Amino acid sequence: MELPMSSSRLDLSERYRLHALYETGMSMRAIADVLARAPSTISRELCRNQHAARYRPDHAQRISEHRRAQASRRPRIDAERIRQIEVLLREDFSPEQIAGRTGLASHAWIYRHIYADQKRGGQLFMHLRKRRRKRRRRDMRDGRGQLTHRRSWTQRPSVVEQRSRIGDWELETIRASHGKGVVVSMTERRSRLHLLA
Template sequence: MNYTHLTQEERYQIYALLREGFSKRHIALRLECAPSTICREIKRNRNRNAYFAQHAHKLAKTRHNSNHKTVDPAVWKQVKSYLALQSSPEQIASHIAVSMHSIYRYIPQDKIKEGHLYQHLRFRSQRKRKYGHPETRGKLNNRRSIHERPQIIHQRSRFGDLEIDTIVGKNHQQSLVSIVDRKTGYLWLKKCSTRKSQDVREATVDLLHPIKEELQTITADNGKEFSLHKQIADELGIEFYFADPYSAWQRGTNENTNGLIRQYIRKGSNLNDYSDEYIAEITYRLNHHPRKRLGFKSPSQVLLQEHGVALQMLI
């Protein structure tokens, strides 16, 4: 088998399988490519000592772009100010005459000179599992597969098709319930004292009940914290679906948003150290942050423009 360029979806598969402890040879068999392809991909496109799909794909695209031009120092001063405000290179490039690839090249050069710009980038933490350990989260009863979802959900043409996940705190003792709308990217975030299914159910219903009439579907991963999915679906009047195992890309909106949240709450943090007010501030910032796929509008802007008064309480 010859080496070929990997797609973004294949990189998400690599990321998900690595998280679950599978070997590079096993991943190569799953992707039907040579083990050397997987080894080369991880070695060339990893971030520090870990591999993240989104970062790897951006790095690969940047490497293929060999064009380089000198940028005025005044422009770099603007770039630095935007980075300090925690804007991504892609968002900065939409406002300043410099490509995001140039920004990504500039940041490691700054780090070599003992600069601190790299600290403003959104690095997603990786949950490590020991190799050879099987999946222990168990099977969920009455689980409806993502493949049963209506085709319209894939089009992102309506508000109310949601993705849900939990972000784990220190020693897996606390969690954040993270819910994102697929169309607008609007985020709901709430802290739970545990990861137990009852706490996750209560947080989910509490967050979404005010707009239950607007909701359509919700899609989760296969964690045991969603074992009360039928109760959630009944209380909110929506359809509940589950992604395939090791398929994080099937909930890409949620995965990407969780990466943004990790910019404010690092992996291993004790969530009890963060107040509800701080969680609300994170939610507000992300909901008012411009997104490329929204034409650099914020989720709140899109939500207000398309749903008006009915959802103004959330803006």
């Protein structure tokens, strides 16, 4: 039975184990498997808590504790701050501008507040410069550009196979290895005219 992977903070003993495994040259994914942690947790730990381009468990622990203490000291966002933020949003300031210039709240908190307001039927989201894009789950395939009623070449009529008439085209799409570019190859069956687009 597989253990569920945790993404919570690492404790000091886990940091020492992480350090030992990382020094042997083990990959982050393999370390994550050994520690029963999400690979993103290991990656984030190594990126955020390095000192002088090296990962040191004791230093990482101090940084983590300091970060946690700072977070608990942040003032809670009271009703007056929320009112000020909403006024600025209605004046079409972006969450980044409000966070940067006033320090009332982080831009991430402001976005969460806007979307919570939208779910309650509010209109704050109308003042955003860009509308929120729907996030697709990773396992969903992108259906854009897919032909729904396409016919396989094995089902084409025999007259096309004979190449006796002009006007029967064969089309293929060629996708780049990283999915960034696409080429369409078109071949006229009788004349063998070949076009690329």
